[in-house]
Amino acid sequence: MSELVIDKVQETTRKEDIQNFKIDLIRKRKQSGSLIPLLQSAQDSYGYIPEKIIYYISELVNIPAADIYGVITFYSQFRLKPLGENIIRICEGTACHVNGAKSILSVIKDEIGVDVDETTEDGKYTLQSVACLGCCSLAPVIMINDETFGNLTADSLKKVLKNYQKVEPSLHEHSSTNE
Amino acid sequence: MKKIKVGLGTCGISAGGELVYNKLSEEIKLRELEVELSETGCMGMCYEEALVEIEDDDQSYLYSKVTADKVNRILEDHVVNNNPVEEWLIRSSEITKEDTFIENQERIVLRNCGLINPSSIEDYIEEDGYKAIEKTLSEYTPEDVINIISESGLRGRGGGGFPTGLKWKLTYQSVSDKKYIICNADEGDPGAFMDRSILEGDPHSIIEGMMIGAYAIGADEAYIYVRAEYPLAIQRLRNAIAQAEEKGFIGNNIFGSDFSIKINIKEGAGAFVCGEETALIASIEGKRGVPRLRPPFPAVKGLWDKPTNINNVETYANVPWILLNGAEAYGSYGTEKSKGTKVFALAGKIKRSGLAEVPMGTTINQVVHEIGGGIKDGKEFKAVQMGGPSGGCIPASMGDLQIDYDELKKTGAIMGSGGLIVLDETTCMVDLAKYFLTFTQNESCGKCTFCRVGTKRMLEILERITEGEGKEGDIELLEDLGNKIIKGSLCGLGQSAPNPVLTTIKYYREEYEAHINNKKCPARNCPSLLTYTIFEENCKGCGLCIKHCPTDAITGEKKQPHEIDQVQCIKCGKCFEVCRLDAVEIN
Numbered sequence: 001m002s003e004l005v006i007d008k009v010q011e012t013t014r015k016e017d018i019q020n021f022k023i024d025l026i027r028k029r030k031q032s033g034s035l036i037p038l039l040q041s042a043q044d045s046y047g048y049i050p051e052k053i054i055y056y057i058s059e060l061v062n063i064p065a066a067d068i069y070g071v072i073t074f075y076s077q078f079r080l081k082p083l084g085e086n087i088i089r090i091c092e093g094t095a096c097h098v099n100g101a102k103s104i105l106s107v108i109k110d111e112i113g114v115d116v117d118e119t120t121e122d123g124k125y126t127l128q129s130v131a132c133l134g135c136c137s138l139a140p141v142i143m144i145n146d147e148t149f150g151n152l153t154a155d156s157l158k159k160v161l162k163n164y165q166k167v168e169p170s171l172h173e174h175s176s177t178n179e
Numbered sequence: 180m181k182k183i184k185v186g187l188g189t190c191g192i193s194a195g196g197e198l199v200y201n202k203l204s205e206e207i208k209l210r211e212l213e214v215e216l217s218e219t220g221c222m223g224m225c226y227e228e229a230l231v232e233i234e235d236d237d238q239s240y241l242y243s244k245v246t247a248d249k250v251n252r253i254l255e256d257h258v259v260n261n262n263p264v265e266e267w268l269i270r271s272s273e274i275t276k277e278d279t280f281i282e283n284q285e286r287i288v289l290r291n292c293g294l295i296n297p298s299s300i301e302d303y304i305e306e307d308g309y310k311a312i313e314k315t316l317s318e319y320t321p322e323d324v325i326n327i328i329s330e331s332g333l334r335g336r337g338g339g340g341f342p343t344g345l346k347w348k349l350t351y352q353s354v355s356d357k358k359y360i361i362c363n364a365d366e367g368d369p370g371a372f373m374d375r376s377i378l379e380g381d382p383h384s385i386i387e388g389m390m391i392g393a394y395a396i397g398a399d400e401a402y403i404y405v406r407a408e409y410p411l412a413i414q415r416l417r418n419a420i421a422q423a424e425e426k427g428f429i430g431n432n433i434f435g436s437d438f439s440i441k442i443n444i445k446e447g448a449g450a451f452v453c454g455e456e457t458a459l460i461a462s463i464e465g466k467r468g469v470p471r472l473r474p475p476f477p478a479v480k481g482l483w484d485k486p487t488n489i490n491n492v493e494t495y496a497n498v499p500w501i502l503l504n505g506a507e508a509y510g511s512y513g514t515e516k517s518k519g520t521k522v523f524a525l526a527g528k529i530k531r532s533g534l535a536e537v538p539m540g541t542t543i544n545q546v547v548h549e550i551g552g553g554i555k556d557g558k559e560f561k562a563v564q565m566g567g568p569s570g571g572c573i574p575a576s577m578g579d580l581q582i583d584y585d586e587l588k589k590t591g592a593i594m595g596s597g598g599l600i601v602l603d604e605t606t607c608m609v610d611l612a613k614y615f616l617t618f619t620q621n622e623s624c625g626k627c628t629f630c631r632v633g634t635k636r637m638l639e640i641l642e643r644i645t646e647g648e649g650k651e652g653d654i655e656l657l658e659d660l661g662n663k664i665i666k667g668s669l670c671g672l673g674q675s676a677p678n679p680v681l682t683t684i685k686y687y688r689e690e691y692e693a694h695i696n697n698k699k700c701p702a703r704n705c706p707s708l709l710t711y712t713i714f715e716e717n718c719k720g721c722g723l724c725i726k727h728c729p730t731d732a733i734t735g736e737k738k739q740p741h742e743i744d745q746v747q748c749i750k751c752g753k754c755f756e757v758c759r760l761d762a763v764e765i766n
Contacts, residue, residue, distance in 0.1 A: 032483065035465035036448055040407070074467040074624075075448035077407055094370030094564065094600045095526035097614050103752075130408065131451070131618065132369040135193040136526035137225035137533060148193035154756070 021045040025060060035061060035071060039078060048079040084119040084126035086164070088112070088144050093132030095139040104140045105129070107154050111161050181214045181258055182234040183207075186293060188221030188379045189411055190372070194228035195246060202247040203231075206254055214258055220380020222293030223534035224280055227269055233257060243269040280531050283549050285512060287520050288496045289536045292380035297415050300422040303383040309428050311499035312390045316436040321351060324395040328498070330506035332518030337363055337454070337491030338566065338595045339671070340517070340584040346488060349478035350396040353486035358398040361482065361489040362389055363459060364405040364412070367451040368567030369618060371598035373522040374492040376534055378405065378412035381496065382419035386429070386442060388495030391502060394438050396488050401442045404459055407449060416444055451568075451622035455670045456489045458624070469624045470670035491596070493522055513539035517583035527564075527600035528555050535599075537582070544578035547601055558603035562686070566595025568615040568622075569675035571682025572608065591682040593675065607704035608687040609694055613641040615679035619672060630673030633664040637680060646707045649695030654684060703765050706750040710766050715740040717762035724754035724763065 024041040028034040038061065042053050049072060058065040072078040090105050109115060112125050119126040133141050138150025142157070149160050185191070185200040203216055222230050227243035231253065234240075240263050242253060249267060256262045263271060270281075286292075295302035303309070315324055329344025350358065362385060366374040378385065389401050405413050420442050423429045431439040445463050452458045453468040460482050462468040481487025497519060501509045510518045517539040523546065526532045530552035537546060543563055547553065554560050560575045571592035573580065580586055584594050602611070620634040637660050640653050661677030668674050684691060693699045700708040713724075713733075718740040725733045725741065732748040735741030740762075743754070755763040 033445075033463055033465040036462065037446070040446060040448065071465070071467055074469075075450050077447075077449035092369065094567065094598065094614070095532070097369075098527055098600065098602060098606050098611070106751075131367065132372070133189075133193075133408075135190045135225070136370060136372060136524065137190060137228070138193055139526065141193070150193060 018045055025057070035063060035068065036075075039068075039072060043078060046082075048082045051080070081119075084123050086124060086145055087126050087128060088142060089128045089130050089133065090116075091133040091139070091141045091143075092129050093136060093139070095136035096132075096141055099139040101140045103154060104142065104152055104157055107157050108142070108161070111158065183214055183216045183258075184219045184232045184234070184296075185216075186220070186222045186228065186230040186232075187218040188376055189409075190221055190225045190376075191228050191230065192411070194225075196229035198247045199229050199231060199245050199250060202250040203254070206250060210254065210259075212254065212258055217296045218298065219295060220292045220297045221376040221534060223284075223289065223376075223536075224269075224531070225533035226531045230269075233263075235261075239271065240268055241270040242267050280533070280535075280550055280552070283545065284536050285520050285538050286536050287500050287509075287512075288377060288493055288522050289380070289534060290500065291384060292376060292534070295381065297380050297382055298418055300383060300419065300426060303381070307503060308383055308499075309387055309423075309426075311502040312387050312394075312428070313434050315391050315394060315502055316434050316438055321395045321397065324391060324502070325351060327506045328395070328501065331501045331509040332506075332513070332516075333494065333497055333501065333509065334517065334584060335491060336493035336497070336521065336596070338569065338593060340594060343490060343494055346478065346490070347392060347395050349476070350398075350486050350488040353479050355486050357400070357485045358396055359482045359485055359487040360389055360393045360396060360398040360401045361456075361459065361463070361487060362401070362403040362495055363454065363456065363489055363491045364403055364409075365447050365454045365459060366406060366409075366492070366596060367454050367622075368569070368596050368598050370524065370526055370564075370600050371567055371596050372524045373534060373597045375409050375412055376524075377492055377496050377522070378409065379415055382412075382415045383423065384496045384499055385416075385492055386419055386423060388498035389442070390429070390433075390440055391498050392488060392490065392495065393440050396486075398488065399439050399441065401440060402445050402463055402482070403442065404445045404447060404453070404463060407446045413444060413446060420444070450624075451618075452624045452670070452672050455672060458670065459489065460487065467624075469626050470672075472669055493597070514581060514583045514586075516585055521582065521594065521597060523597045523599040525551050525599050525601070528558060528603040528606070529553070529601040530555050539583045540581045542579050542581055543573060546582070546599065547578065551601065554601065554603050556603075558605065560601070561604050561606060562602045562608070564592075564600040564602060564611065564679070565598070566593040566675075566678070567598045568619045569593060569671065569678055570595045570598075571678045572602070572611070572686060573682075574686045591678065591685055593678070605702055605704065607645075607700055607702035608683040608690050609641065609645055609700075610702075610704050612680040612683045613638065613645055616641060616676065619676040623672065623676070627668045627670075627673050629664045629667030630676060633660050633667070634673075634676050636660060637664075637677065641680070644691065644694045645700075645705045647694070647698045647705075649691075651695065653695055654688065654691050657681075658684060706752075709750055710745060711743055711748055711750060711752070711754060712764050712766065713741050713743055714762050714764050717760045719760060719762075721760075723757050723759070727753045727757045729753065 021041050038057055042049050054065050054068050092101055114120050114127050116127050116129045140152050141150045185196055187196050229245045231242040231245045256264050291306050325347050333343045334340040450468045453462045455470045458468040458470040477487040512519050520536050520538050522536045525535050535550045562572045562574045564572050573590050573592050587594050616638045620638050623630045625631045661681045664677050665674050693701050720738040730747050730749050732744045733741050
């Protein structure tokens, strides 16, 4: 039955990612403390953690689904909903904060029309905020997918976003994993 | 043969270092040049990224703010014709410009950062890498190691400042068939990036430090718990472990001794509280990262109920140096009770932000002015924020304060992990306190009522104050709540969450009072407390502000002074930004 669960979700995801996840499941299920790595592997494969996968992992590692849900909701990395095609991460570190991250955030909100942790209706953009991207000398900073944009002002940010919308077709290749 | 190094830490890559590296590699191949190109970790001068260093017969030339466009000229002039491009150089043997950044530092932890290729174990070995563990295994007993570390005076660099030697001793004394050693690389403080730079720039030094620790306490298995937000650090650590295993430095019976070790990497999943040791252990076990009551301390009952030693990245990075150079050499740096050096992540309103490693006892002014080069844009130095959300603000008037664990504690701030954010006159202290409390409130795991509910109430009060609805008695209420949260919380997160608020009240009470009593923000930062008006004498009626105002709050005929309707104005500041005649005033 569990095999079926995997195959149904598979339609929307790449085959080799699923393969990796399956290998991980078998490799890690007997290791103690393997729940978080398994959830990370699931998220890398699907881009989020589908509900059915929770039951699947639960069966294999013998941890109640409710407990797994508790772990998922505790850590900010895990998502229960799919992301948009492009991810905009706004840095809210201290250096960015004192250098005007708040006004940067409001410009992005105005431009793409969604709030933090929301995805645009057309599924093109997800806006996230992160505690610190670690390039404090470039503050204020945002990341769009894997590209970093620093020393932003309201105007330069608008230009970045506009350029992005123009060249968008080439960005569709982006995958949601970061490895 | 000339050597070219490109700084490829996360900061360097963000500034375009990878593009420079690729361009260099392409051009070197194309021109068939005889040079050795390699990557290196963070050189510390983040404000000058991307950095390219050219080494030539013991001479070193450092190019700053390099872009892919500059590559051709650097190769043509410098590499081919031996004619360095002086206007782009920031440091060379003959030309010295802005060199005080590095010169005022003492590099023990960062000894290899930005010098060696972090992906090459050979580079590390060349810098006496893995010599300390070899020496330890052949010359010292575990007790010797503990004594050396105790004598050196090394204290936990994660922020608490607990003596490392004592921590090791306690774990050593716990009797068990299995013990663990953990490296806490869950650097979660916003504004802190020292640990990341060490992990990215010199991963082997942490592995070696952990191995020495494992030998001392009697552990044979190690975990490095790294934030998932640091993918490059994780990748370089994985690579370093694989290389060390291949060389036989990690595995069974290392250097022909009885000592064996296995090193695992655990990726965090995004929870600030997991920087607390018992929460970190819970997270490695695959549970929600909720701290538990101590005692029993991890030294007695830690990971999977076995004795466990946890130290921070920077602490471990010090260890091989101490073993090779001796406790006395290490103890010669620093103050009476805080020995050695400390790495700070300098950022904020400062000219030169980056990594600074200084001996303990260096004053705040020295760090800000001599290393950091002073305040950006000619503004006035107001304060430094140390220790992130667990720390506090120290006003500029106390700039002669020596940085060590105990001196900082007296001010209400803490050493913390090493984030040092410089603030200028435009930073509102109430807003900054609110910022940190928003962070800790969000990251509170919810176990202790005082932390969970208390920080929420404090945050509500701060929000009220910054929105101009502060009431008399709010400051006292904040102090009262803050002190109770400190007493009523189990772990470091709750016990330190009120610090940013309490220290800003202590040193900047008048700013709080101005917000509450006069409904004014002295730093002109809190939008609700500002009014934008047009200074008629300067206004030529150009209409630029009318064009940019998002709410049509500005009216006026062409060539006549305009006017802002205070009801419609949302205080976005757009008119102030666009006005070329300084006709918009903020009050």
